[in-house]
Amino acid sequence: MADVITYREAVAEGIAREMRRDPSVVCLGEDIGAAGGVFKTTVGLHKEFGSERVWDTPISEQAIVGAAMGAAMTGMRPVAEIMFSDFLACCWDYLANEIPKVRYMTGGQVTVPLVVRTANGGGLGFGAQHSQATENWAFTVPGLKIAAPATPADVIGMMAAAIRSDDPVVFFEHKGLFATKGPPAPPDHIVELGQAAVVREGADVTLVALASMVPVALTAAERLAEEDIDAEVIDLRCLVPLDTRTVLGSLAKTSRLVTVEENPYQGGWGGTLVSVVADEGFGLLDAPVRRVAAECVPLPFADALEEQVIPTADKVVTTVRQLTAY
Amino acid sequence: MTGAASTNATNAGQLLALYEQMAVIRRTEKAAHDLFLAGLVKGTTHLASGHEAIAVGASAALRDDDYVFATYRGHHHALARGATPEECLAELMSRATGLCKAKGGSMHLTKASHNMLGSYAIVGAHLPMAVGAAWSARLRGTGQIAVAFFGDGATNIGAFHEALNLAAVWKLPVLFVCENNLYMEYTPIGDVTAVANPAADRAPAYGIPGEIVDGNDVVLVQEAVARLADRARAGDGPSLLEAQTYRHFGHSRTDPATYRPAEEVERWLKHDPLDLARGRLAELGVPEEAVTEADARATDLVQQAVEAAKQAPAADPREALTDVWADGGAAWRT
Numbered sequence: 001m002a003d004v005i006t007y008r009e010a011v012a013e014g015i016a017r018e019m020r021r022d023p024s025v026v027c028l029g030e031d032i033g034a035a036g037g038v039f040k041t042t043v044g045l046h047k048e049f050g051s052e053r054v055w056d057t058p059i060s061e062q063a064i065v066g067a068a069m070g071a072a073m074t075g076m077r078p079v080a081e082i083m084f085s086d087f088l089a090c091c092w093d094y095l096a097n098e099i100p101k102v103r104y105m106t107g108g109q110v111t112v113p114l115v116v117r118t119a120n121g122g123g124l125g126f127g128a129q130h131s132q133a134t135e136n137w138a139f140t141v142p143g144l145k146i147a148a149p150a151t152p153a154d155v156i157g158m159m160a161a162a163i164r165s166d167d168p169v170v171f172f173e174h175k176g177l178f179a180t181k182g183p184p185a186p187p188d189h190i191v192e193l194g195q196a197a198v199v200r201e202g203a204d205v206t207l208v209a210l211a212s213m214v215p216v217a218l219t220a221a222e223r224l225a226e227e228d229i230d231a232e233v234i235d236l237r238c239l240v241p242l243d244t245r246t247v248l249g250s251l252a253k254t255s256r257l258v259t260v261e262e263n264p265y266q267g268g269w270g271g272t273l274v275s276v277v278a279d280e281g282f283g284l285l286d287a288p289v290r291r292v293a294a295e296c297v298p299l300p301f302a303d304a305l306e307e308q309v310i311p312t313a314d315k316v317v318t319t320v321r322q323l324t325a326y
Numbered sequence: 327m328t329g330a331a332s333t334n335a336t337n338a339g340q341l342l343a344l345y346e347q348m349a350v351i352r353r354t355e356k357a358a359h360d361l362f363l364a365g366l367v368k369g370t371t372h373l374a375s376g377h378e379a380i381a382v383g384a385s386a387a388l389r390d391d392d393y394v395f396a397t398y399r400g401h402h403h404a405l406a407r408g409a410t411p412e413e414c415l416a417e418l419m420s421r422a423t424g425l426c427k428a429k430g431g432s433m434h435l436t437k438a439s440h441n442m443l444g445s446y447a448i449v450g451a452h453l454p455m456a457v458g459a460a461w462s463a464r465l466r467g468t469g470q471i472a473v474a475f476f477g478d479g480a481t482n483i484g485a486f487h488e489a490l491n492l493a494a495v496w497k498l499p500v501l502f503v504c505e506n507n508l509y510m511e512y513t514p515i516g517d518v519t520a521v522a523n524p525a526a527d528r529a530p531a532y533g534i535p536g537e538i539v540d541g542n543d544v545v546l547v548q549e550a551v552a553r554l555a556d557r558a559r560a561g562d563g564p565s566l567l568e569a570q571t572y573r574h575f576g577h578s579r580t581d582p583a584t585y586r587p588a589e590e591v592e593r594w595l596k597h598d599p600l601d602l603a604r605g606r607l608a609e610l611g612v613p614e615e616a617v618t619e620a621d622a623r624a625t626d627l628v629q630q631a632v633e634a635a636k637q638a639p640a641a642d643p644r645e646a647l648t649d650v651w652a653d654g655g656a657a658w659r660t
Contacts, residue, residue: 026465052465058495063488066454070472071462073443073455074393093485097448098455107427108649109438142658143650166652194660242659276659 008178010152010185011041011117014159015079019049022077025163028055028064029081029117038083039119039178061090065116069099072114077163085120085134085172092137099168100143113166115159120148121212121262122310123176128298131175131306133262135210138170139239139269145193146239148172150214152182154237157191165193174211194241198250202232205256205320208247208273210236213260213311220260220316229324239269247273248281255286256323260311265293287326290319338610342620344386344544345603348378349624351402352600354411357632358401358418358432362579366636367418371432372399375574376542379599380505381406383547384473387555393441393459393472395452398433399505400445403475407442409435411631421638428641429649441470450476450483453502457493460500460564471499471558473551479510481524490566494532499558501551502566505541511577512585525568534564541569542599545606572597 005013019025027045029037033056036043046054057064061082068080082088088095095116102110122131138144145167149155155173162169199214200221209217214235221231232250236243251257257277259270270291277289295309355375361367374381381402388394396403404414409425417424418432425435436444443459446452456474463470480486481504493500504525508515521527529536535557539550547569554565572594576583583591607617650656 055496058488058491060488060492062485063454063457063492066451066485066489067458067461067492070393070395070443070455070458070460071465072458074459074462075466076462078458093448093451094454098446098451102444103652104649105426105430105434106436106438106444107425107429107645108654109426109436110443111652113652142656240658245660 002184004181005152005184006178007152007155007180007182008039008041010155011159011173012043012045014156015042016045016048017156018160018163019045019053024075025077025079026053026055026071027079027081028057028068030057030059030083032056032081037081039175041173041178042081061087062094065091065094066098068114068116069094069112072112073102073110077113079115079117079163082116082118084130085118086129086132088118088134088137095138095144095170096141100141104143111166112168115162115169115171117171117173119175120172121174121176122299122306123212125301125303125306127301131299133294135172135239136263136267136269139272143168144240145169146172147193147237148174148211148239149237150174150177150211150235152180153185153189154191156185157189158193158237160190161193169193172211176212191237193238194243196237196243196246197235198232198246199235200231200233202230202254204230204254204324205258206232206234206247206250206254207258207260207316207320208234208236209260210239210269211262213262216311216313217260217316219313220320223313223317224320227321229320231320242273244273244276247277248284251277251281251284255284257285257289258316258319258323259291259293260316261291261293262310263294264296265291266296268293287323290323292316292319338607338612341545341603341607341610342612342616344382345600345607345617346620346624347382347406348544348600348603349621350411350627351378351381351405353624353628354405354414354631355401357415357628359575361415361419361632367432368420369431370579371418372578373575374399374402376572376594376599377505377507378402379544379547379603380475380503380541380569380571383544384503384551387548387552388473389470391441392470393443393456393463395443395456395459395472395474396445397449397452397476397480398445398447399477400435400475401432404435404437404442404445407437408440409437409442411628412634415631416635416638419635420641421635422641423635423638424641427645429645450480450485452476453480453485453489454492456500457489457498460493460498461496464498469559471501471555473501473503475503475505477510478504478506478508478515478524481528482519490528490532490534490564493564494534497561497563500564501554501558502564503551504566504568505571506568507571507573509573509577509586512581523568525566529566534566536566536568538568538570541571542597543602544599
């Protein structure tokens with residue numbers, strides 16, 4: 001086993017492990033076959049599993065996700081790729097109206113065990129229609145589980161949990177993390193959905209981050225340590241199930257909360273998280289909560305502009321400094 | 327009420343059975359209508375009176391384990407694929423004994439144990455699902471096919487075209503059955519569609535057969551579906567059947583359908599699926615008393631269903647917080 005694995009390799013590895021284990025796992029999506037995916041996240045799958053397990057589709061997002069749904073209802077465990085998460089809007093009917101509701105509105109008769117994988121988020125200068133952090137779109141819909149791993153090992157462990165889940169999972173792979181490296185995942189590595197990770201322990205403030213914002217929060221924490229501010233960093237890993245227990249547990253220790261979100265402030269997951277804290281953990285707080293989130297603008301193209309919009313370690317440091325002085 | 331595979335409807339006894347199924351559906355729809363007016367059904371209903379021959383004829387040509395997907399106008403498909411009038415009416419009446427525990431309602435009748443995998447109320451959305459079920463059947467090598475029933479209005483939705491193309495390019499065993507009742511909700515389909523036959527005329531663009539059938543003739547529907555289902559099962563890919571029919575009621579409960587020309591309504595009411603089947607039964611020498619008895623059995627069944635649904639307990643409020651997830655619950659956080 002290699003010493004390190006990239007996040008993009010972890011995607012293919014995570015899928016391959018499940019395909020080896022379970023013949024009902026099949027993949028479909030645009031350019032995912034011999035081409036290996038536009039982000040090279042499905043490299044090797046077609047070669048190992050062939051065209052009866054790894055299916056190239058036309059550019060037809062409704063057909064991809066709708067067919068995945070029909071297959072999931074009838075005994076398969078499809079893993080569908082929607083290339084960029086911005087394109088989820090093209091099949092939003094399936095994510096908002098069909099997949100998450102069919103179990104409920106049939107009184108529990110039908111189960112939909114599928115995974116919709118998609119490349120999410122900014123940081124690469126792809127412009128306004130290929131850079132959005134869209135996990136909050138899915139977060140508004142009861143009935144979807146939402147995974148957004150930040151490390152290669154988590155990609156593999158959460159992919160296993162997502163594919164084995166009897167519920168539909170939207171799996172956000174972050175474009176800005178594809179080239180990052182980390183320790184490989186041991187055999188049979190599973191990270192159950194809904195379990196946040198405390199990735200840095202600290203006593204003064206809790207930073208809660210997701211996906212690409214985890215390394216941003218960790219960088220900020222290192223800088224804050226130089227100022228003797230000891231930040232705890234929580235990688236949320238999933239939005240549904242949402243691990244509020246770990247967040248409240250951390251606040252019992254730190255009494256200060258900052259969410260670090262790539263998505264725009266309005267409608268962001270941090271709003272839900274802080275509302276839970278306000279409801280159930282108000283007595284734990286010694287200071288107001290703060291949310292570091294993206295500006296409410298479409299993602300601009302130029303790096304200098306994009307940095308103005310998306311949270312950076314500098315912005316997190318500044319916010320935490322203000323909060324600890326409260 | 328699921329039809330046996332390869333029923334030969336020219337056989338008098340079998341045609342009489344199909345007639346009785348249609349009679350049950352007609353009476354169940356009438357009961358739904360009356361219960362709505364009596365305030366016992368809330369929301370809305372999209373009745374399929376007039377469309378019975380499509381559901382019954384198609385079901386008679388399918389295997390019991392084939393997959394069926396329908397629309398919000400889907401009472402007839404649920405009934406034809408094995409749901410009972412009692413569980414359907416209980417669902418409409420918000421009873422705990424409803425087909426979907428009263429969580430679905432008129433637009434979402436589903437009988438998964440019979441592979442009737444649901445009625446979908448976003449126009450055209452279920453066509454890709456049927457493609458997926460057909461893909462699944464092929465991957466599992468079961469010989470099943472999937473059938474999507476949809477209205478003429480769905481043919482102008484993007485999902486229709488994406489589904490047809492994907493099914494054709496993957497050569498999947500799926501049958502698309504358009505119930506062309508001439509109206510897209512309140513608007514004549516011809517006024518908003520560039521081709522005369524909204525479904526069949528599009529089939530050549532996807533390289534698949536597109537046939538037109540008299541959707542009010544149960545025998546013709548059964549024959550067409552049997553032929554196209556055989557084709558799908560043989561590995562020759564999808565096809566599209568446009569079944570021409572007519573709604574006896576308006577689009578939904580709030581629609582008196584006054585936009586339809588009187589002579590058109592009259593012409594189609596004279597072309598009633600039950601009347602056509604009666605005519606065929608007479609031609610086959612079935613005595614009128616046998617038809618009358620079938621009608622009486624249908625009437626009794628539906629009357630009993632109405633009474634049983636009325637007596638059934640109301641939906642349990644606790645059920646509102648179940649069945650979101652596969653574990654039966656609804657918790658979204660730890």
